[in-house]
Amino acid sequence: MTTADPVLACDLAVIGSGPGGYRAAVLGALRGLSVVIIEKADWGGCCLNRGCVPKKDWYHTARLMAAQAHFAGRGLDGPLRADLGRAWAHQRRVVDGIRTRYLDYLHHLKVTRLDGHARFLDPQHLSVAHPDRPAQRVRADHVIIATGGQAQIPAPFKAIPGKVLTTDMLFDAPPPPGERVAVIGSGVVATEFAYIFSQLGRQVTWLARSPMLRRLPLSRPARDALTQALARQGLHLRSGIGFEAITVTDDDVRLHLTGDETLAVDWVCLGTGRRPHTEGLALEQAGIRTDDRGFIRRNGQLQTDVPHIYAIGDVACEWMTANHALAEATTVIGHIRDGQARHLDPLRVPMVVYSALELARLGMDETMAEDTGHEPAVGFAAFATSPSALGQDDTEGFVRLIADMDTGALLGGEILGAQAGELIHLLSLAPDRDTALAWIARGVFNHPSRTEEILNAAETLAGKWGLGDRVFGP
Template structure:
């Protein structure tokens, strides 16, 4: 991407990942003069080493997994996946998207700089490019520098043997089919499934239980465990790692109790660390917390009034969804003088594994803790005409509403296309009207989305919320 050095702009964005890119685009569309600065690969981690290439691999894995139902559909033959070719395919997808990103920035007249940015003060950045240093003055600055992989002891990253999830996309996959997946969070849960469908013999090890930091319900987690088990993937949790020995033909993991596991290579899905190195935040009066995240208020402002922080560098959620939502909130606050609070809990969280899990908002326990009396609406895919036609009936829709106001407090969807369906719960302007919006919507038939409508209708009927959700003029008998 060609560098263009602006004299002064309304907005400077540091980082071109999903949050930074969206902030730059949205700012330009709203009439701001914008410069975006990237020190490495345009598109950030999400595009180059995260959700985009991983989603390409996930689609391949789902195709392979679906063949268990081929015979009943009159389909013959067997599919097998080659990870080396899948790696080449995802790289071509990434390059096409990156070119599209860059073309759109150019179309919107967003100025671009390739280099490392550091603060001179809360309105000024110094950008060190390959050949020179540039000074950029901006009325507002957004920090969107993301995060990098955490490598816990006793592990050390070793190319070809011990890979972080970032390294997995930097070079073609190592030889060998025995893979140890380390970690119990979203990344590890997704890759354990993906690797298993790409012909790898997966040993999945972690200190903690699967997805323990996310508020998915027990039925959702149980359904995912069953789906993974059906694919031969089981998490061994409660594991303590004593040693890691890298040798010429593999890696030996020493576990507590004198146990050992030998594999061809290891993939670490062990969390991420906010990336603030070299930004000189102190020069702008921007503070970080004890975990290294940039401090910000509910409007996403940092401790410097003209500087905002979005995405992984400031959010414990560390998802592209939160980065994108943060960008929208930050731009609105820059334009309107801080009129919108971010509600991170209302941003969808999605896991793409043997079964898709998606949720937002509160669960029953957190709803009660917040002083609500929760009402539950439920619909299963096992009777969905669409799901039956797809031979994929696992999963359900589960909605949590407030008994007094019929406000949508939270929702959970498990099963195929859960990551697409969850958006239906976030489109209304507020929680109070969300269920009414769904109830009055127009739906395609047959479609999985109809089960969201069914869950709303079940909730309204079961808990006496018909008038609040459907409006006046309804039958109130029995």
């Protein structure tokens, strides 16, 4: 590269095309910025190719399998049989179709796409290397780093195609043969795949060092309900497990556990977390630092040590969800375009678990509320009496709202049951948490629908804790 090489100049360069990077590129273009987006691997990143989208496709299939327990009572005869290989092919078709539309929309918005590996030359310039053509130099007034994360593989495991798979590898090739699968891990991904595999015809052994969903601030009722729903599907997490070694043969994979116990399975799926992906970016050339866990350092406006360079999503956010990446992209574009110094509270971003029961939450739980000086009030409504849920033969779960007893501000919420991931958005739409319950109470709802239970929970909370004037108005 010489100073005579052509330079592509733009208002905004986005490194990474996952949900955060894609959202930033689209919103930036819609707000009038000239945008370059750079991707070194598969367009759409992990979320589209190996994460949220294909997993949600499988989850829908798993829920259809679970629903057949009620088929006879609805006048439907005949059992369903799951085929994991064909389910894999279905998600691949879905992913390919989404990617095509994704790229078409970037083209429509006149976003410049560059295939290749980006690295910083200095705070203003990037070099994008591609094995089949000369490197492209990019000069950007603003840069967003959205390079995501990669699978964390703890000792003594190592990735072995067909035998020991990370969840990234799971979608790169059709699933291995064999019905005995060990799912390792206790976080969101492991909790989801243990359920999905069990419904798609696999015999699941679920092992982890830590208790289920330890890092998520869940209420005891939610945690207990999910544990019981998993147990009804024959799924029990064995936590507190130590892994001494693994032995891989042509016939099986043997897990050697502490206490001289050995388990034999056909293959292993590692749901053991992710780590930020920053390799090869040459962050030091731009003066950008990472913390002791590898996350890029940033301030409340998501700026790195260099004010015109931002970091969003898994590369900088410890929650490592697509929802956080999308919300952060919106925050950053607002700051770049209009100077909006909006602070994004990561707890106010919905977090969803797709398992034997769908579980969604945002905001504080009671302990957090008390620790920050609030006196929490709880409003509750169960789907057991919902006409919509009764008509669907799917009445498990509830809505649980947490408010401040003095002000009526909505501090947090938890929804457990079918469509929880869709319903949770109603808790985030009000302009602020002080008026959120009033927005819900004054809303107009379809009947019968599950959303009515959010209204019921808000009304119950107001009546029980003397917050009627604040929620319903004087």
